[in-house]
Amino acid sequence: METADREPDPRFTLANERxxxxxxxxxxxxxxxxxxxxxxxxxxxxxWMRTLLAVVLVALSALSAAMAYPRWRRVQQALRRSAPLPPPAIAPLLGYGVAAVAVLALMLILLSR
Known part of the structure; x- marks a missing residue:
C-alpha cells in the first residue's frame, strides 16, 4: 500500500539537492x-589513445549530467512516499569508467618513459 505524498523533512530535500x-x-x-x-x-x-580517453571521459560526463535530474526526481518521490531510496544506477558505470581511464592513462605514462 502506497502512502500519500507528503512534504519531506527539508533537511532531506536539501541533502538530495546537494x-x-x-x-x-x-x-x-x-x-x-x-x-x-x-x-x-x-x-x-x-x-588514437589520447582521443579514446578524451571521448570516454566526455561521454561519462554527458551520462552523469543526463542522469542527475532523473535521479534527483526519483529520490524526491521516494522521500515524499517514505519509500526506500532507489540505488544510484550511474555510480557503477562512472566508477568503472573512471577506473578504466585511469588504468589506461597510467599504462601509457609508464610505457612512454
Whole structure:
C-alpha cells in the first residue's frame, strides 16, 4: 500500500539537492578531464589513445549530467512516499569508467618513459 505524498523533512530535500549538484560537479570535472586529455601534446600519448580517453571521459560526463535530474526526481518521490531510496544506477558505470581511464592513462605514462 502506497502512502500519500507528503512534504519531506527539508533537511532531506536539501541533502538530495546537494547530491544532485555533486553529480553535476562530477560531470563538469569529467568533461574538463576529457578536454584536457584531448589537448595533451601529441608526443605524450599516441593520438588514437589520447582521443579514446578524451571521448570516454566526455561521454561519462554527458551520462552523469543526463542522469542527475532523473535521479534527483526519483529520490524526491521516494522521500515524499517514505519509500526506500532507489540505488544510484550511474555510480557503477562512472566508477568503472573512471577506473578504466585511469588504468589506461597510467599504462601509457609508464610505457612512454
Amino acid at each position: 547530491t544532485y549538484l555533486t553529480w553535476l560537479s562530477t560531470s563538469l570535472a569529467l568533461s574538463a578531464g576529457g578536454v584536457a586529455m584531448a589537448a595533451v601534446s601529441a608526443d605524450v600519448f599516441v593520438p
